[in-house]
Amino acid sequence: MKYDLVVLGGGPAGYVGAIRAAQLGKKVACVEKERPGGTCLNWGCIPTKSLLRNAELYRLLKTRATDFGFKFDNLAFEWSKIIARSRGVADKLAGGVEFLFKKNKIDYLRGEASITGPGKIVYKTKENREEAVEAENILIATGAVSRDLPGLATNGKTILNSHDAMILEPQPKRLIVIGAGAIGVEFAYFFNAFGTDVTIVEMLPNVLPVEDTEVSVTLERSLARQGIKIFTNTKLVTAKTNDRGVTVAIEGKKQETLEGDCMLVAIGVDPLLPKGVELKLDNKGFIEVNDRYATNVPGIYAAGDVIGPPWLAHVASWEAIQAVEGMFTDHKPKRVRVFPGCTYCQPQVASVGLTERAGKEQQLKFKVGKFPFSANGKALAAGEPEGFVKLLISEPHGEILGAHIIGAEATELIAELGLAVTLEATFEEIEATIHAHPTLSEAVHEATGAAFGLAIHS
Numbered sequence: 001m002k003y004d005l006v007v008l009g010g011g012p013a014g015y016v017g018a019i020r021a022a023q024l025g026k027k028v029a030c031v032e033k034e035r036p037g038g039t040c041l042n043w044g045c046i047p048t049k050s051l052l053r054n055a056e057l058y059r060l061l062k063t064r065a066t067d068f069g070f071k072f073d074n075l076a077f078e079w080s081k082i083i084a085r086s087r088g089v090a091d092k093l094a095g096g097v098e099f100l101f102k103k104n105k106i107d108y109l110r111g112e113a114s115i116t117g118p119g120k121i122v123y124k125t126k127e128n129r130e131e132a133v134e135a136e137n138i139l140i141a142t143g144a145v146s147r148d149l150p151g152l153a154t155n156g157k158t159i160l161n162s163h164d165a166m167i168l169e170p171q172p173k174r175l176i177v178i179g180a181g182a183i184g185v186e187f188a189y190f191f192n193a194f195g196t197d198v199t200i201v202e203m204l205p206n207v208l209p210v211e212d213t214e215v216s217v218t219l220e221r222s223l224a225r226q227g228i229k230i231f232t233n234t235k236l237v238t239a240k241t242n243d244r245g246v247t248v249a250i251e252g253k254k255q256e257t258l259e260g261d262c263m264l265v266a267i268g269v270d271p272l273l274p275k276g277v278e279l280k281l282d283n284k285g286f287i288e289v290n291d292r293y294a295t296n297v298p299g300i301y302a303a304g305d306v307i308g309p310p311w312l313a314h315v316a317s318w319e320a321i322q323a324v325e326g327m328f329t330d331h332k333p334k335r336v337r338v339f340p341g342c343t344y345c346q347p348q349v350a351s352v353g354l355t356e357r358a359g360k361e362q363q364l365k366f367k368v369g370k371f372p373f374s375a376n377g378k379a380l381a382a383g384e385p386e387g388f389v390k391l392l393i394s395e396p397h398g399e400i401l402g403a404h405i406i407g408a409e410a411t412e413l414i415a416e417l418g419l420a421v422t423l424e425a426t427f428e429e430i431e432a433t434i435h436a437h438p439t440l441s442e443a444v445h446e447a448t449g450a451a452f453g454l455a456i457h458s
Contacts, residue, residue, distance in 0.1 A: 001107075003027045005327070006121055006135035008113045008274055011038015012313040013304025014141035015097050017320030022104035024328050029107040029133060031123045036097040036108065038143055040313040042090050043163045048186060050086040051166065052344050055193035059226075059346070067383055077194065079171045086166060109133070114276035119299055122276075137299055137327050140279075140287065141320060144269035144305035149178070149239065152265075158241045160264045162187065172196055172261035176248055178236055180207035182343040184266035185223070189345035192228050199229040199258055201250055206232055208343060212355040212390065212404040219406060222347055222386065231256075239263060271306045282308060292333050293323035301327065315339050340418050342411040347387045350414035353402035353421045354392060365395040369427070369451030371443045373407045375458050378438040384408035389447040391417075391427075398426035409440055416444060427451060 003026075007018045010032030018030040035042055058077055065072050101108045111123035111131065115138060122132050146161035148154055156164045165187050175191050177184045180202035192198040200207065200223075206216035207223070207230060220230055234252030241247075245261040271286045273279070280288045280296040286308035293301045303323045304316030315336050326333035343349040359366050369391040373379035387407025394401050403417035420430060427448045435445040449455040 001029070002134040002136075003029050003107075004135070005029075005137045005139060005324070006031065006133055007139045007141055008115075008121070009038060009141035009143055009304070009306075010034075010036035010097070010108070011141060011143050011304065011316065012040050013143070013306075013316035013320040014038065014139070015100070016317040017139050017141060017303060017324045018106050019100060019104050020321050020324045021328065022106050024324070026328060028104075029109050029135075030101065031109045031111060031113040031121065031133075033110070033112040035094040036101065037090070037094045039145075039163075040316075041093050041097065043166060045313050046093055047086040047090040047166055048162075048190075049344055050089045051082065051190050052186060054082045054085065055190045056346055059193040064383065079194070080169060082194075083167055083169060113274060115274055115300065116276050118297070135299075137301065139320065139323060140274055140295070140300065140302040140306055141304045141316070142272045142274055142306050143316075144271050144311060146265065147268045147270045149236070149265055149267065152239055154265060155241075158246045158262045159239070160262055162264070162266060165264050168262070172245075174245070174260040174262075175199070176201065176246065176258050176260040176263040177266060178239075178248075178263060179266035179268070180204075180209070180230070180232070181266060181268070182208065182341075184264065185219070185343055185345050187264055187266065188223070188228055189226075192223075192226055197260075198227075199231070199260070201231045201234050201236060201248070201258075203235045204232065208349060210341065211343075211349060211351055212402070213357055214390065215349055215351070215404050215406045218387065219345075219347065219349060223345070269305065269311055271308075273306070284308065291335060292326045293319065310336070310339060310341070312339065312341065338418060338421050340411075340414045342414065344411060347384075347407045348410035349406050350410040351402070351404045352414055352418045353400065355402060355404070356390075356392060359392055359401060364401065366401055367393045367395060367451040369393060369447040369449065369455075371447035371450050371455060371458060373440070373443055376438075376440060376443045376446075378440050378442070379408060381438065382408060389413075389443040391444075391447045391451060393427045393448070393451045398428060399424050400427065400430070403444075407440075407443075413441055413444060416441065 005021045007014045007030045021028045111125045113123040154161045174197045177188045177200045188198045237249040239248045246263045248258040282288045287302040301323045303319035305311045322333040325331040340352045372388045374385040390404040392402040400420045430448045435442045446455045
């Protein structure tokens with residue numbers, strides 16, 4: 001069988017790229033060794049948000065029910081049902097991707113693929129049968145896998161990766177989280193909400209180190225109030241497993257020893273490279289591509305996590321569409337420039353564009369506008385006064401250079417500001433846009449005015 005495009009990997013880059021090529025009238029196949037949807041749909045973005053929703057509801061009812069006039073004398077949870085609901089959501093969406101393949105007449109080939117030559121692919125089925133296909137173009141969208149600690153592989157019981165943490169039973173009483181990026185923070189929040197004693201260890205100065213420093217510091221304080229112990233500027237020295245779980249030696253301001261039932265390793269990802277072809281890699285081992293997402297091998301392209309950061313599902317989908325449209329149309333592909341980053345703990349964190357730290361490092365001239373949710377009517381009515389909106393507004397032209405939100409529904413509110421950065425909108429245009437009252441989005445409007453002393457409610 002010969003195709004116009006064969007996609008390796010069925011995650012947010014792979015299945016989206018396959019569908020876009022099919023929409024362009026091309027004959028397409030997608031090879032995936034697991035269920036379609038990739039890590040994001042099956043073991044990442046989607047099922048974790050299901051778990052986090054459970055955590056949010058339980059923590060709200062347990063700690064703040066009386067604020068809303070409710071009483072729960074016997075509030076309890078069933079851990080197995082929490083895990084099962086998460087898996088059910090993932091299964092439903094994976095089935096939806098399979099339907100989209102059928103709808104778009106994409107051949108879904110189940111197996112592990114190798115590239116054996118220019119335009120030639122062999123994939124091994126579960127029955128160990130080898131099948132061969134040919135393609136004018138190949139898009140590698142094989143993604144990435146959780147990185148292990150050197151010399152300490154995950155075992156699914158005491159040393160965990162994010163995949164293990166999603167289906168961990170029984171619930172641990174004590175959890176150590178190594179790494180305070182989005183994955184580490186989200187799992188720390190989830191387990192802590194249900195009563196697990198959680199400790200975070202991060203070698204950089206703050207949790208969520210890629211975020212604006214003011215946001216990171218605010219989140220640290222919030223997580224600490226929730227009972228999470230946090231060690232920043234601290235490195236892991238040793239970790240040993242034993243009958244009781246895991247013992248960890250750390251070194252920061254001083255040396256300490258931590259003990260837990262298990263340890264979650266959330267220190268980043270490594271690329272999942274296809275076999276059988278020699279591709280040029282960057283200095284961190286990810287596939288190197290040019291502005292058209294082409295690799296060093298003619299006819300082979302790559303997109304998504306396998307080409308390096310940012311490791312975000314929405315970026316992977318966008319890159320795959322760019323790559324496919326560049327293959328089959330006159331469209332000139334673009335490399336990612338503006339993208340939102342989101343962390344779904346409570347309070348939520350979302351951002352787009354430059355941090356204040358980066359703006360100063362680049363010696364840019366800008367004003368900062370900031371507005372607290374504690375002065376927003378909808379936030380107070382919803383019982384969610386924590387956090388703020390912070391905008392960086394360039395001088396002298398007034399474009400939005402960066403936007404940072406910590407608080408309720410931050411991950412939903414960021415879309416408006418992503419559009420503003422993409423369109424190079426000015427603060428006057430946001431200021432002139434009427435925001436409905438009462439809404440959380442009014443905090444965006446007020447933060448814009450605050451940079452120039454025009455905020456009404458602060």
